[in-house]
Amino acid sequence: MFRILISDPLSEEGIHALQSTENVNIVIDIGLSPTELRDKISDFDALLVRSQTQVTRELIRNAPNLKIIGRAGVGVDNIDLNAATEHGIIVVNAPNGNTNSAAEHTMAMLMAMSRNIPQAYYALKNQQWERKKYLGVELKNKTLGIVGLGRIGTEVAYRAKGQRMNVMAYDPFLTEEKAEKMGIEYGAIEDVLKNADFITVHTPLLKETRHLINAEAFQLMKNGVQIVNCARGGIIDEDALYEAIISKKVAGAAMDVFEEEPFLDNKLLELPEVIATPHLGASTIEAQENVAIDVCQDIISFLTGGTVRNPVNLPSVPKDIMNKIEPYFNLAEKLGLFLIHLTQEVIEEVNIYYAGDLSEVEVAPITRNTVRGILKRHLGNHVNDVNALYLAEKKGITIHENKTSQAKGFTNLLKVEVKTKSDKRSVSGTLLNGLGARIVKVDHYSVDFTPAGHIVVIHHKDQPGVIGRMGSLLAQHQINIATMQVDRSDIGGDAIMMLTVDKHLEKDGLEELKALNEIYDVTAIDL
Ligand SMILES: NC(=O)C1=CN([C@@H]2O[C@H](COP(=O)(O)OP(=O)(O)OC[C@H]3O[C@@H](n4cnc5c(N)ncnc54)[C@H](O)[C@@H]3O)[C@@H](O)[C@H]2O)C=CC1
């Protein structure tokens, strides 16, 4: 049974899809305190949140069974991504479903602010008919400065153009050509701050964007500028904003998000120039349905062994590319696991060679599976796709990917090489049409076997009688040989014997084999 905890309000539509999935047990418990959540989380395989639940390192530490965290929305700043990655927990979000709602809310806030609608409404509710006091300004022909032209920023730009505003935007990925195509103006951040009559921020909250709009930034702005934040609290320095409003530099601020959420008291709200909503940017029926469906679909995909569409702590790979590379995952993992058994020393370096067809595809996910196989022997199932590279780095192992079109007669060839202080071992495998995964080389020896089941690798001297002695000894241990391959460097030189056997070779049998004349080394590997 796969247990899912939903700890923030989520639309029914998504939950229905989860409920109709087999072997799923869903618990909805909204409004848990951090301590209650920490005490509860240990039994759950998946956690589904919006922006309220804080998924901290401490919570993750107390969640030994947690495999996936779903965020119904865009921002993942309430989730400790490093902690999730380190614990091998995949984080998925729903980045597209609330774009429209957030853009519409931004426009609603912009217009409400420029025409003092909330203030006038409030006055009227208090029996004050105030026409003179609430003189507004038009948006038409004014410049809207957009900081962050991603999904939402872009939608806001198009809507602002509909209001006949001039739009100037800054985004590290925006070029002058792209801006021109969109019919907006490109500016460096300083240009945007200096030229805009209205400014709206649409970046994520990151180390680099925390207090991006600070006292210095306000200094650059026009007197009487009005500012909107429907992205994340903390992008605007609230103390600096407060001072800028008091000093009349800023004539209005429309805030949907705050440095501390939720709150009942924030000094910005004491200022009549500030209008505010309690993080409602994504609060529409449509957005909530969209994000709940999207994130639940990813949880279902994860559960049923499919590919998640919106991973946050793993690069996402388009479906057509994934279809091409997915068949290699098992081969890659098996090669890694096979190879790690051949070396007793500490691994310092892993080189992965992608040849033939493989040199033309996105290989990062194959690399992760290879590294997963290498680490699995000593780290067990704790290592997965999410944390494999992180754990390798932590262990001081450097990973190199190499590509070549030359596949030595194969259509595709995956070679994995590990280097230790004094040794270098390698194994190569391929996917054969109709035959599946095969290991075709172990170090410089040519072989051909399926990487599955119980395998015994024997290094020995190429001499008559070795194979016979080895066969009799295995027979004494009731071990049946299913397949056997032999290759040698030269006549009478070093040789390799690869056996697939019907059951695991126990330690005593292994030691007896090693003790046989002319046998240098024996390794039993269960793949
Ligand atoms: N108020 C609400 O309820 C909602 C808030 N959001 C928030 O809105 C923000 C934007 O969301 P999306 O547009 O979906 O994200 P996105 O990832 O599509 O766009 C963010 C953009 O910010 C840009 N950026 C990053 N650092 C920057 C910097 N230093 N200066 C300028 N631009 C920078 C990125 O290049 C990217 O293009 C996020 O913080 C998200 O959490 C999203 C949905 C609802």
Ligand SMILES: O=C(O)CCC(=O)C(=O)O
């Ligand atoms: O869950 C929500 O309502 C907030 C949405 C949001 O802030 C986001 O998607 O980043």
